[in-house]
Amino acid sequence: MDEELLRAVKRLEESTNxxxxxxxxxxxxxxxxxxxxxxxxxxxxxxxxxxxxxLGWIAGxxxxxxxxxxxxxxxxxxxxxxx
Numbered sequence: 420m421d422e423e424l425l426r427a428v429k430r431l432e433e434s435t436n437x438x439x440x441x442x443x444x445x446x447x448x449x450x451x452x453x454x455x456x457x458x459x460x461x462x463x464x465x466x467x468x469x470x471x472x473x474l475g476w477i478a479g480x481x482x483x484x485x486x487x488x489x490x491x492x493x494x495x496x497x498x499x500x501x502x
Contacts (some may be wrong), residue, residue: 437500437501438500439500440496440499440500441497441500443496444496444497445493447489447492447493447496448489448492448493449489451485451488451489451492451493452485452486452489454485455481455482455484455485455489456482456485456486459478459479459481460478460482462474462478462481463475463478463479466478
């Protein structure tokens with residue numbers, strides 16, 4: 420009986436850890452994407468106001484690279500959950 424209970428608790432703990440990593444992957448993706456989009460949008464607005472097209476390209480690069488970073492980091496975190 421005790422061994423069966425210990426196995427059940429171990430399975431529950433492993434399941435909880437997988438869920439934690441999956442949630443962390445989602446939150447990490449949203450946070451990085453939101454941050455990059457905010458910084459990129461503000462930079463694009465400044466570029467538009469000042470008429471600096473080169474700054475608009477930088478704003479686009481910030482947004483694009485932020486989205487890629489968010490995807491890669493979320494996948495790395497998701498792999499820890501062993502789906």
